[in-house]
Amino acid sequence: MLFMPQNTQAQRKVPTRRISFEESLKDLPKHFSADGDLILSHVAASLSSVFPDGEDFFVRSVRHFRDQITDPELKRQVGGFIGQEAMHGREHRAFNDRLDQLGYPVKRFERLTKKGLAIRERLMSPKSNLAATAALEHFTATLAELVLSDQRTRDLFGNEEVKNLFLWHALEESEHKAVAFDVYKAVGGSERTRVITMSVLRYMFVLGMAAQVAISLLLDRDTYRRGNLRRSWRNFTLFGVNGTLNDKLNTAAA
Ligand SMILES: [Fe+2]
Numbered sequence: 001m002l003f004m005p006q007n008t009q010a011q012r013k014v015p016t017r018r019i020s021f022e023e024s025l026k027d028l029p030k031h032f033s034a035d036g037d038l039i040l041s042h043v044a045a046s047l048s049s050v051f052p053d054g055e056d057f058f059v060r061s062v063r064h065f066r067d068q069i070t071d072p073e074l075k076r077q078v079g080g081f082i083g084q085e086a087m088h089g090r091e092h093r094a095f096n097d098r099l100d101q102l103g104y105p106v107k108r109f110e111r112l113t114k115k116g117l118a119i120r121e122r123l124m125s126p127k128s129n130l131a132a133t134a135a136l137e138h139f140t141a142t143l144a145e146l147v148l149s150d151q152r153t154r155d156l157f158g159n160e161e162v163k164n165l166f167l168w169h170a171l172e173e174s175e176h177k178a179v180a181f182d183v184y185k186a187v188g189g190s191e192r193t194r195v196i197t198m199s200v201l202r203y204m205f206v207l208g209m210a211a212q213v214a215i216s217l218l219l220d221r222d223t224y225r226r227g228n229l230r231r232s233w234r235n236f237t238l239f240g241v242n243g244t245l246n247d248k249l250n251t252a253a254a
C-alpha cells in the first residue's frame with residue numbers, strides 16, 4: 001500500500017502544545033496497565049523507552065533538509081513537526097524516569113536506542129535516514145489511529161495519566177503523519193527506497209520490541225509469581241496476536 005497523506009498540506013495544522021505529565025506520574029504504580037496487567041505494562045514501558053531518542057533522530061533527519069524546502073506551508077509544518085516531536089521526547093523521558101524508579105530497565109533501552117541510531121546516522125546517508133523517518137512515522141501514525149479510534153485499546157493503558165500521555169502523543173502523530181513523507185518527496189526521495197526501508201524496519205521494530213519486552217519481564221519479580229505470566233499472556237494473545245493490534249500492524253506494513 002502506498003502511503004498517501006490524507007490531508008492536503010494547506011489543511012494540515014501542526015500545533016505545538018505545552019504539556020507536562022511529570023507531576024501526575026509521581027504516584028504511578030509498577031503495573032499501571034488495565035487490571036494491573038504484567039505484559040501490557042512492560043509493552044507500554046518498552047515503547048516509551050525508545051521514543052525520546054527515536055524522536056530526536058526523526059527531528060535531526062527532517063531538520064537536515066529544512067533549508068532545501070521551498071514551499072512555505074511545508075516549511076511551517078516542519079516547524080510544527082519539530083516542536084511536537086521535541087515535546088513527545090521530553091514527556092516520554094519524564095515517564096521513563098518514573099519507570100526507572102519502579103525498576104523497569106528503560107534507561108538501558110534508551111542508551112541502546114541512542115547508540116543504534118548514532119551508528120545508523122554514521123553509516124547511512126541523510127536521505128536514507130529521512131526515508132527511515134518517513135517509514136517509521138507511517139508506522140506510528142497507524143498505531144496512533146488504533147489508539148484514537150478504539151476505546152478498548154485506550155482502556156488497556158489503565159492508569160489515566162499514562163492513557164492521557166499516549167493519547168496526546170497519538171493525536172499529534174496523526175496531525176503530523178505526512179510531514180516527513182512530504183519532505184522526503186520534496187527533496188527527491190525515491191518511493192522504492194522508502195518501501196524497502198519500511199519492510200526492513202517493520203521486522204526490526206517488532207523483533208526489537210519483543211526482545212525488549214522479554215528482557216524487561218525477566219527482570220521483574222512479579223513475572224515469577226505463580227500463574228501471573230500465564231494469565232497475562234492469555235489476555236495479550238486474545239488482543240494482540242489474534243485481534244485488532246495484529247490487523248493494524250499488518251495494514252501498516254502493507
Ligand atoms: Fe512523536
Ligand SMILES: [Fe+2]
Pocket residue numbers: 058085137140173176
Ligand atoms: Fe511523529
